[in-house]
Amino acid sequence: MKKAMIWIMVFIISSSLLIISAGGCKKAAEEVKETAAEEVKETAAEEVKETAAEEVKETAAEEVVSLKFWHHEAPAHRVAAFEQVIDLFEKEFPNIKVEQEVVMWGDAWPKTIAAIEAGDGPDFQFSIPDLLLTSFLLDAVIPVTDLVEEMDQKYKFFEGQKQIYFHDNEYWGIPIWTMVMMLTYVPSLLEKYVGTTEPPKDWEEYLEYAELCTDPDNGVYGVALGGAINLMTTEQAYIFMTNTGAKFFDEEGNVIFNNPKTVQAIKMYADLFKYNPPGAESWSWGEVELNTMAQKIAMSSYFPAVQRRFHMELDSDDYSGAHHPYPSDGQPGTLTYPNEIHIYKWTKDKPGHLEATYEFIRFLLRPEINYIITAVQEQGGFYPPTEATMQAPEFWNDPIISRFKEMNEFALESLEYATLYGFEYGKWVNLGIGDITGANVLAEVINRAVTGAMTVEQAVEWGHNEMEKYSVPVK
Amino acid sequence: MKVNYKVNFLKYLYIFPIFALIGVVFIYPLFQVINSSFYNIRMGKSEGVFIGLDNYRLIFSEPLFWKSVNSTLIWTLCSLVIQLIIPMFVAIILNQKLKGIHFIRSSVLLPYIVPMVALAVSMRWMLLPEIGIFNEILKNTIGTQISFLGSQNAAIPTVVIFNSWKLMPFGTLLILSALQTIPEELYEAARVDGANFWKQFIYITFPLLGKIIWFMGFLVLVWNFNAFDAIWLTTEGGPGHILQTLPVLVYRRAFKVFRLGEGAAIATVGSVFLVIIGLLYFKLFAPKKED
Numbered sequence: 001m002k003k004a005m006i007w008i009m010v011f012i013i014s015s016s017l018l019i020i021s022a023g024g025c026k027k028a029a030e031e032v033k034e035t036a037a038e039e040v041k042e043t044a045a046e047e048v049k050e051t052a053a054e055e056v057k058e059t060a061a062e063e064v065v066s067l068k069f070w071h072h073e074a075p076a077h078r079v080a081a082f083e084q085v086i087d088l089f090e091k092e093f094p095n096i097k098v099e100q101e102v103v104m105w106g107d108a109w110p111k112t113i114a115a116i117e118a119g120d121g122p123d124f125q126f127s128i129p130d131l132l133l134t135s136f137l138l139d140a141v142i143p144v145t146d147l148v149e150e151m152d153q154k155y156k157f158f159e160g161q162k163q164i165y166f167h168d169n170e171y172w173g174i175p176i177w178t179m180v181m182m183l184t185y186v187p188s189l190l191e192k193y194v195g196t197t198e199p200p201k202d203w204e205e206y207l208e209y210a211e212l213c214t215d216p217d218n219g220v221y222g223v224a225l226g227g228a229i230n231l232m233t234t235e236q237a238y239i240f241m242t243n244t245g246a247k248f249f250d251e252e253g254n255v256i257f258n259n260p261k262t263v264q265a266i267k268m269y270a271d272l273f274k275y276n277p278p279g280a281e282s283w284s285w286g287e288v289e290l291n292t293m294a295q296k297i298a299m300s301s302y303f304p305a306v307q308r309r310f311h312m313e314l315d316s317d318d319y320s321g322a323h324h325p326y327p328s329d330g331q332p333g334t335l336t337y338p339n340e341i342h343i344y345k346w347t348k349d350k351p352g353h354l355e356a357t358y359e360f361i362r363f364l365l366r367p368e369i370n371y372i373i374t375a376v377q378e379q380g381g382f383y384p385p386t387e388a389t390m391q392a393p394e395f396w397n398d399p400i401i402s403r404f405k406e407m408n409e410f411a412l413e414s415l416e417y418a419t420l421y422g423f424e425y426g427k428w429v430n431l432g433i434g435d436i437t438g439a440n441v442l443a444e445v446i447n448r449a450v451t452g453a454m455t456v457e458q459a460v461e462w463g464h465n466e467m468e469k470y471s472v473p474v475k
Numbered sequence: 476m477k478v479n480y481k482v483n484f485l486k487y488l489y490i491f492p493i494f495a496l497i498g499v500v501f502i503y504p505l506f507q508v509i510n511s512s513f514y515n516i517r518m519g520k521s522e523g524v525f526i527g528l529d530n531y532r533l534i535f536s537e538p539l540f541w542k543s544v545n546s547t548l549i550w551t552l553c554s555l556v557i558q559l560i561i562p563m564f565v566a567i568i569l570n571q572k573l574k575g576i577h578f579i580r581s582s583v584l585l586p587y588i589v590p591m592v593a594l595a596v597s598m599r600w601m602l603l604p605e606i607g608i609f610n611e612i613l614k615n616t617i618g619t620q621i622s623f624l625g626s627q628n629a630a631i632p633t634v635v636i637f638n639s640w641k642l643m644p645f646g647t648l649l650i651l652s653a654l655q656t657i658p659e660e661l662y663e664a665a666r667v668d669g670a671n672f673w674k675q676f677i678y679i680t681f682p683l684l685g686k687i688i689w690f691m692g693f694l695v696l697v698w699n700f701n702a703f704d705a706i707w708l709t710t711e712g713g714p715g716h717i718l719q720t721l722p723v724l725v726y727r728r729a730f731k732v733f734r735l736g737e738g739a740a741i742a743t744v745g746s747v748f749l750v751i752i753g754l755l756y757f758k759l760f761a762p763k764k765e766d
Contacts, residue, residue, distance in 0.1 A: 110730045219605045228713050278604040279625025281714040286596075287603060294606045438731040447715055451627070470732070 065352040066097045067360060069341075070112075071126035072105045073377065081377035089363050096356045109134060109438070116140040116344075123347040123357050129164055129423055130434040132173045132342050137431060141342045143170035147358055151365050155388035158415055161338045162385075163426040167474075173340030174361055175385035177374045180414050181239055181303055181335045184321045184407075189213055189220060189298040199299070199322040203243070203268055206299070206325040210275035213298035222275030224288045224300040226443075227450045232285050233443035235335050238421050239301045240265040242333025243326035248421050248436065253429035253473025258464035264327070266449055266456045273450045281451060292319070301334075304411050305381035307404040321407035323414060336418035338385065367392035375401050383412060428474055435470035505746070511739035523736060530740035539716065540724065540741065547700060547720040547745075549631060554699040557639040559692055562646030567680070569647065570654045580651070587644035595708030598637055599624065624710050627717050634718060638705040642698070646691050653687040654680070686762050693756055700749050721745040 071082065079102060086098045101122065103111050108131055115121025116138045127135075135141045148162060148171040157175050165173035183206075187197040193213040200206040210222030226233035241247070246261035273280070277291060289306050291297045293314065301324060310319045324334045341361055347353045363369055370389040374382040379400035384390050390412060395401060401408050421442070422433030436442075445463035448454040454462065512530055514523030534540045569580050586594065601608050602623040610620045623633040657680065665675050703722040706712060712719035712727070719727075721741060729738025 109733070113733070221605075228711065229715070230711060230713075278620060279622035281622075282625040282630070282710055284711075286599070290600065290603070291606060296605050435732045438733070439727075440731075447713070451715055453715065 063352070064095050064097055065356040066099065067124075067353060067356050068099045068101060068122045069124050069126065070101050070103045070108075070122045072103055072108050073126075074102050074104055075378075078377045081372055084376070085364065085369055085372050088369065089360060092363070093356075093359060096359065098360060113138065120346060121344060123350070123353050124341050124343045124361075126176060126339060126341055127173070128337055128339055129173070129420060130437050132165065132340060133428070133431060133434045135342055135344070136167070136172055137434075140344055141172055142345055142348060143172055144174050144343060145171045147361060148174055151362070151386075155365055155367065155370075155386035157386050160336065160415065160418065160426075164338050164420065164423045165340055166426065167428040173342045174365075175338055176341050176361075176364060177339050177370075177377075177382040178385050178415065179303055179337040179339070179382060180411050180418050181235060181301060181324070182321045182407075182411055182414050183299060183324045184292070184302045184304055184306065184319065185299040186292070186295055186297070186318055187320055188318045189295060193220070193298065199320070200325045202325050203327040203330070207268075207271060210272055210299065214275045219277075219296055220298065221277040221291075221296060222298050223272050224283070224291055224297040224302065225269065225273055225276055225280065226283045226288070227273060227276070227281040227447055228283055229440045229443045229447050230284055231437070231440065231443070232283070232288070233446050234421075234437065234440060235337070236301050237266070237269055237442050237446045238335045239324055239333065240269050241421075242335065242419055243268075243324065243330045245331055245333075247424055248433070248442075248467060249430045249471075249473070251425050251429060253471070255430075255464060255467045255471050257467050258460050262460050263456055266445065266460060268327070269446060270449045270456060281447065303381060304404070304407050305378055307380040307407065308378060308400055311379075311400045311403055317403055319404070319407075321404075321410050323410060332414075332417050334414050334418045336415060336420055338420065339382070365389075368394050371395045371398070380404065380408065380411070383408075383415065430471055430473050432467075432470040432472040436467050439466065439470060441466045441470075508739045508746075509743050511736055512743045514736045516735040516739075517733060526736070530736045531744070534737060534740050534744070539719075542716050543719050543721050543724040543741075544748075546631075546716070546718060550635065550702070550706075550718070550720050551696060551699045553631065553635045554639055554702070555692065555695050557635060558642055558646055558695045558699070559688060561639065562643050562691075563650050563684070563688070565643065565647045566650035566654055567676070569651055583647055584644045586641045591641060591704045592708060594641060595637075595705060599709055602633065625714055627714055630710055630714055630717055634706060634709050637709065638699070638702060641705065642695075646695070649687060649691055650684060653684055657683050689760055689762055692760070693753070696752065696756065697749065700745075700752075 073079065073082070079100070082100045086100060089098060090096065108127070112121070112125065112131065112135060116135065125131075125135075132141070148157070148165070151157065151174065152162065158178075161175040161178050162171070165171050165175070183199055185199050190199065190209065190213070191197050193215065194209050200209045213220060213222040215221075225236050241262060244261040244265045246257075246259065246265050248255065248257055250256045277296060280287075288297070288300060288302060289309065292300060292302075292306050293309055295318070304321045307319055310316050323332060326332055341364075343354070343357055347357055364373055365386065367384075367386070367389040370384050370386065371392055371394040374384050374389065375395055375398045379398060384392075384395065389395055396405070422430060422436070441463050444466075445459045448459040448462065449456045453459075511523070513525060513527060515526045515529070516523030565583065569576065569583065573579075602610070604610050604620050604622050604625070607623075609623065614620055621629055623629050661679050662675055665679060670678065701722055702720070703726065706718050706720060706723055707726070710718050712723040722745070725738045725742045725745070728741060729735050
């Protein structure tokens with residue numbers, strides 16, 4: 001019996017090995033096949049394609065084309081905004097069906113990579129520059145220069161929102177909405193503790209106000225700045241870097257993180273961190289928003305998105321925003337997280353899909369529709385990437401946008417100087433930025449500095465060396 | 476003696492599906508992981524570059540890896556102690572003939588039924604300083620607050636207790652079912668001989684629960700060594716790296732910076748480590764036959 005069991009196990013293990021090696025052989029054969037097929041495609045198919053495309057278009061116009069896209073905005077009201085847009089689109093274009101699929105941000109990278117490896121996935125995806133870079137490096141996206149230029153002519157993209165996707169003389173993503181951080185504050189708390197409802201204008205005031213507003217006996221704290229090794233900390237810390245002019249890379253893509261400007265920024269962050277509520281070393285977005293709503297925090301360098309909750313849950317306008325303060329020897333600066341749509345190569349190979357995708361994106365950028373996908377989806381969270389939507393009456397007549405009008409005007413003004421780490425030069429300079437963000441290097445620098453594990457100088461030096469490990473300068 | 480090959484073949488044929496399933500869902504992925512650990516695989520490209528043992532050299536030279544090993548051991552041992560002792564006493568209480576005991580027994584199952592993600596997110600909010608309910612109670616009773624998830628000292632005990640509370644019903648039910656197989660006559664005889672509750676526990680209950688506790692100990696060891704969800708959903712391995720156990724490190728390496736080869740190497744080391752601990756556990760703590 002024992003012997004038989006051993007034989008069965010040996011059989012299973014050897015079968016598994018066979019499957020593995022067979023998989024390997026199959027893969028190799030497929031590679032040969034693919035390259036051969038590509039060559040054939042490139043020569044013969046190119047000629048046929050042009051004439052066939054017109055025929056396909058004609059037939060596709062009659063047939064229903066079904067598009068599928070991925071986005072990462074899971075809250076129910078955001079999904080509903082997408083559904084609203086899809087319904088309007090399908091009404092106008094009955095021969096195109098559009099299906100949204102929510103992929104949580106945490107799964108976005110692995111799922112995108114898996115889809116690309118499998119050679120099949122959504123026709124297009126809503127994404128951010130880091131994720132676009134991942135798809136680009138895997139040679140999975142097509143340039144969309146023609147559409148970007150067409151939409152730019154019609155609706156005028158903000159320069160910074162468009163340039164971020166420009167590489168190798170092509171645009172690889174179409175701006176669809178943007179996010180921006182600023183100084184957010186609770187006016188009643190400033191009035192109570194500082195004696196004014198005016199926000200701080202420079203770093204000295206920021207620090208002073210934070211100290212004045214910190215009243216642990218009443219559970220009120222000056223600021224909400226994250227110290228955990230996560231994306232929120234990275235985003236908040238980067239704002240302070242922009243205020244001193246510090247960057248991750250120079251224009252050639254070399255890592256320049258370890259410099260006096262970064263040290264100055266991180267020192268300010270660490271100084272302000274003392275006026276945080278206890279436990280901020282483990283905070284993420286949810287904790288900041290809950291504490292802001294509970295009026296336990298006077299100020300935060302944060303997205304102005306909490307306005308929706310102030311309006312809907314508290315029916316209060318005791319929440320405002322302003323340009324982020326900067327030091328006397330510094331400059332205005334903050335973080336923007338532009339969002340785009342990129343289109344996959346396989347979309348081009350499916351009859352009618354590319355044309356339908358273009359049509360859907362054109363539709364999304366119409367000011368009255370772009371208003372839904374930005375303001376209706378999340379007031380204060382998502383802002384339009386075009387001047388046309390920014391001036392659209394629908395946008396400013398939105399009940400929440402208009403209630404927090406001043407804050408939203410400041411947010412849109414901030415877009416003029418707001419930047420994103422690794423993308424400050426209007427071109428891609430270092431392809432390792434996705435890994436640096438994924439590894440939360442900046443957040444870990446902050447964590448080491450605010451927990452006292454290292455001095456600020458040591459933490460910055462450590463961060464520089466870590467960034468060097470992931471750095472891939474664009475030649 | 477004549478062996479009936481036909482009957483034997485049929486027996487093996489019947490159990491073949493389960494072995495095939497194990498082969499496909501366990502052995503094949505295991506070999507894939509081990510295989511991947513010898514490659515430098517970047518950004519999901521399956522055609523990695525063969526680099527031999529370089530991934531292992533790299534991870535063994537990293538202080539972060541050893542910190543993770545340390546965190547894993549602390550996490551597993553603390554969980555093991557709590558998840559063995561508390562369910563045993565809860566089971567003993569639930570084994571009493573009390574009024575409403577069936578309702579209480581069903582209620583104990585609740586944390587096990589609720590999805591971890593819902594529990595973890597609620598717990599994060601409830602543990603918040605200033606606005607969390609636990610700190611509100613502490614503030615109003617002893618006038619102090621604890622940064623449960625933000626402090627390096629409090630995070631491990633907090634998450635261990637939370638995870639143990641979630642898993643406790645399983646152990647409790649397992650021990651409860653074993654307790655119900657102990658004949659009542661043994662306790663009656665002990666009581667006649669003047670044994671109090673403690674003596675009954677030491678001389679009757681505990682020895683007769685030996686096998687089930689040993690078995691549970693192994694399950695708890697393996698589950699906690701591989702625990703990911705409770706840690707990731709509450710602290711993402713923080714504050715700092717205090718709760719960055721090996722599974723969290725594997726996830727970060729493989730799916731945050733996409734160094735799949737390094738992630739596979741850490742996973743392989745973790746698996747080997749677990750197999751060794753498992754073998755030692757069986758060798759050292761397995762109940763003897765006469766028990």
